[in-house]
Amino acid sequence: MSELLARHRAVMPSWLALYYETPIEIVSGKGNRVVDADGNTYLDFFAGIVTNMIGYDVAEVRDAVEAQLARGVVHTSTLYLLRGQVELAEKIARLSGIPDAKVFFTNSGTEANETALLLATHARGSDQVLAMRNSYHGRSYGTIAVTGNRGWKNSSLSPLNVHYLHGTDRAHPAFAHLSDAEYVDVCVADLREVLSTTAPDVACLIAEPIQGVGGFAMPPDGLYAAYKEVLDEQGILFVSDEVQTGWGRTGTSFWGIGNHGVTPDMMTFAKGLGNGFAVGGLVARGDLMDALPANGVSTFGGNPVATAAANAVLDYVLDHDLQANAARLGPVVLERLAPLTGLSTVGAVRGRGLMFAVDMVDPASGAPSPTLAAAVLEKTRELGLLVGKGGLHGHTLRMAPPLTLTAEEAEEGAGILVEAVTSVDSTAA
Structure with a gap:
């Protein structure tokens, strides 16, 4: 992977950002999960920036x-x-x-x-x-x-x-x-x-x-x-x-x-x-x-x-009435994430349907913290979940999984995110 990263940096513009301290190459996918070049599997809660809307390897599309x-x-x-x-x-x-x-x-x-x-x-x-x-x-x-x-x-x-x-x-x-x-x-x-x-x-x-x-x-x-x-x-x-x-x-x-x-x-x-x-x-x-x-x-x-x-x-x-699926599972994820607002590093949790976000803030000042957001991004990857970042100050974790998300995957992804944010909070406070 280091060899591909070096080649990327040699021919791609410096402003073309890559996620993670060690960027990953996604090589395959099935359903709502993807696999990287090292064989690691991830539940995808970002869907190629809100793009792989019905997941991967969908027979009807293929x-x-x-x-x-x-x-x-x-x-x-x-x-x-x-x-x-x-x-x-x-x-x-x-x-x-x-x-x-x-x-x-x-x-x-x-x-x-x-x-x-x-x-x-x-x-x-x-x-x-x-x-x-x-x-x-x-x-x-x-x-x-x-x-x-x-x-x-x-x-x-x-x-x-x-x-x-x-x-x-x-x-x-x-x-x-x-x-x-x-x-x-x-x-x-x-x-x-x-x-x-x-x-x-x-x-x-x-x-x-x-x-x-x-x-x-x-x-x-x-x-x-x-x-x-x-x-x-x-x-x-x-x-x-x-x-x-x-x-x-x-x-x-x-x-x-x-x-x-x-x-x-x-x-x-x-x-x-x-x-x-x-x-x-x-x-x-x-x-x-x-x-x-x-x-x-x-x-x-x-x-x-x-x-x-x-x-x-x-x-x-x-x-498949995927709008109804978003209406049904979005509140499930938000309910799991809501207690995070009790942490000193979380400024807000919000969402609608299968779009939800967590703002990371400095525990002392309450100011937006892109550093903590980056730390959570790394932790979710380590735990097998892909999420995104955004916000005016780059301090927001944003999630938009495929509309084909299952109830089990909603619980799994929300659980990983809670674990990741809680872990980062414990070291930042």
């Missing part, structure tokens, strides 16, 4: 991809009719709840969000965009511009004029004394104040219902509905970034934004839809999608192999 490969057509481009792409678009348009919806496929969430920003700025004739503090929307020039997390912004230059809103900083000293309803009122008042300082015709608000890289931080339910009432007064569009929250992961809604009781003008998606195959896209009102004046194609977006996989994945999610 059969669909192999059937497409057997036809000898891996690629034709969007200049030709693609049956699998049309079928997938029909399903997503129907599931979106967006009136007269149309779908455009890309390769990633970054590209999907770029497309949403393009549609919104064209429709409104404006470069002004509202985004959320602590947000993450991708690694391209435009999506970095609307990302509200300094740790993921590689440039202060921007093609957009961006204004950031409150929404997931409920624990900030300025707001901690407020009820959820009072916090929403304060945020809405701030939105109106922000709009009073901008030029007319703001293009859109882009927001994650639950912030992924931001450490699964989430606003109180109903905040985005309250925001949309204000946006609608000025015709400002609302884009829901569902790259990490779509396909039933939150349990209580098929799309994350559903927990706010609002239908956006556009939704972006990626990650879990392909269960590892590269596919993303945008579903939007037809009038917005059709309004672009120039030609456009997507060379690889929605290609025959990716859409074969995605159709199989989406059918699997619906046929």
Whole structure:
């Protein structure tokens, strides 16, 4: 492994981070477990960054991809009719709840969000965009511009004029004394104040219902509905970034934004839809999608192999009602994790469906502690569990296991995490 790591560092950029003091190479997987090159087996609670949504070596997906490969057509481009792409678009348009919806496929969430920003700025004739503090929307020039997390912004230059809103900083000293309803009122008042300082015709608000890289931080339910009432007064569009929250992961809604009781003008998606195959896209009102004046194609977006996989994945999610599984098992995991808040190194435990997070803090000061989060990450790996990190300060452990998680695996993973955090706490206090 040291030889492969040396080769990686010689040819890959230094900012391409690797987990663990001794990084691992995952070589095989089955169900919700993976095996590394040294033969160690792990229960996967991070799923390739919320991407291996139905686990590993799924027969239905493998059969669909192999059937497409057997036809000898891996690629034709969007200049030709693609049956699998049309079928997938029909399903997503129907599931979106967006009136007269149309779908455009890309390769990633970054590209999907770029497309949403393009549609919104064209429709409104404006470069002004509202985004959320602590947000993450991708690694391209435009999506970095609307990302509200300094740790993921590689440039202060921007093609957009961006204004950031409150929404997931409920624990900030300025707001901690407020009820959820009072916090929403304060945020809405701030939105109106922000709009009073901008030029007319703001293009859109882009927001994650639950912030992924931001450490699964989430606003109180109903905040985005309250925001949309204000946006609608000025015709400002609302884009829901569902790259990490779509396909039933939150349990209580098929799309994350559903927990706010609002239908956006556009939704972006990626990650879990392909269960590892590269596919993303945008579903939007037809009038917005059709309004672009120039030609456009997507060379690889929605290609025959990716859409074969995605159709199989989406059918699997619906046929097995995996949203219900997330709704059933998410509370089980959270109940097991809740007692961790009694430890001096744990600042908070939160989650919804199969998305949950633990904030690690310095036991003396209560300040965010990325060092302790890294220590827990190492300990969970040692105990046979893969989890992720995130948060504004890199101090949050975040978990998003496959939606196919079993009750036994939920108990096992939660137990390992509790053991790991408790172990680190005992040496840090």
